[in-house]
Amino acid sequence: MSTLTVSVIQTNLHWEDKQKNLSSIEEKILSITEKTEIVVLPEMFSTGFSMNPQTLAEKMDGPTVSWMKKVAAAKRIILTGSVIIEDNGHFYNRLIWMLPNGQYGYYDKRHLFAYAGEDEKYSPGMKRFIASVKGWKIHLMVCYDLRFPVWARQSSSASGEDKGLEYDLLIYVANWPEKRNHAWKTLLQARAIENQSYVIGVNRVGTDGNDIAYTGDSMIIDPLGEIQWQKTGEEAVHTITLEKEKLNAVRDKFPFWKDADDFSIMP
Numbered sequence: 640m641s642t643l644t645v646s647v648i649q650t651n652l653h654w655e656d657k658q659k660n661l662s663s664i665e666e667k668i669l670s671i672t673e674k675t676e677i678v679v680l681p682e683m684f685s686t687g688f689s690m691n692p693q694t695l696a697e698k699m700d701g702p703t704v705s706w707m708k709k710v711a712a713a714k715r716i717i718l719t720g721s722v723i724i725e726d727n728g729h730f731y732n733r734l735i736w737m738l739p740n741g742q743y744g745y746y747d748k749r750h751l752f753a754y755a756g757e758d759e760k761y762s763p764g765m766k767r768f769i770a771s772v773k774g775w776k777i778h779l780m781v782c783y784d785l786r787f788p789v790w791a792r793q794s795s796s797a798s799g800e801d802k803g804l805e806y807d808l809l810i811y812v813a814n815w816p817e818k819r820n821h822a823w824k825t826l827l828q829a830r831a832i833e834n835q836s837y838v839i840g841v842n843r844v845g846t847d848g849n850d851i852a853y854t855g856d857s858m859i860i861d862p863l864g865e866i867q868w869q870k871t872g873e874e875a876v877h878t879i880t881l882e883k884e885k886l887n888a889v890r891d892k893f894p895f896w897k898d899a900d901d902f903s904i905m906p
Contacts, residue, residue, distance in 0.1 A: 648679065649841065650684075660686070668718075707737040736770050748782070807837065807886055835862045841857045856870070856871050
């Protein structure tokens with residue numbers, strides 16, 4: 640059965656300093672000695688969670704996306720994380736899915752964090768993005784999306800043996816504050832249990848320019864909701880191999896997905 644090897648990078652971010660962040664993160668990526676296929680970075684990894692897109696936003700051919708292309712090609716990995724992008728006159732908190740050949744897909748954060756004014760500075764995305772790697776289907780989301788389970792719910796629109804099996808791995812990249820880390824940890828496990836999927840949440844550590852503290856608590860969770868790895872309060876680089884055989888065994892033994900309600904998401 641197929642496997643998928645993923646590396647997560649839990650890192651401190653230098654506030655609105657792209658050069659320092661890219662240099663620090665590149666050093667961490669190059670330090671990975673294990674063979675890995677996907678490297679996951681936090682939300683807004685080049686700037687921190689900034690509400691200053693007028694100054695920090697880049698086009699898709701800007702320096703941060705170009706850096707992602709360079710690193711993905713050099714390391715022969717898929718590299719993903721979100722950055723501040725200006726596109727057609729709008730600002731987006733955009734997750735980039737960069738392939739080693741320079742091709743990419745992207746997901747614009749759907750649920751904007753009004754509590755911090757994100758909805759006043761950025762435009763919401765309207766489409767989900769599910770990537771495919773080696774037969775694995777990977778659903779990609781950003782931070783606050785975690786609080787909205789319908790947006791992540793396995794689709795019941797298919798029929799027969801494929802009913803409810805829209806994806807195998809759900810990834811959240813985040814800048815999720817320490818004072819709400821109980822919700823972060825609980826909801827990541829809930830998403831794994833209700834969707835019978837692997838879940839990876841990658842968060843930052845440190846303190847940002849608004850004096851908001853982050854403890855990371857990046858997690859890798861199996862389809863039963865059991866934590867396979869978690870790191871709190873410090874930088875970390877961790878690589879894990881996920882097993883499709885284990886995923887299928889859970890779904891076969893506990894075919895709860897067959898009883899799911901049919902629904903559709905309207906734009």
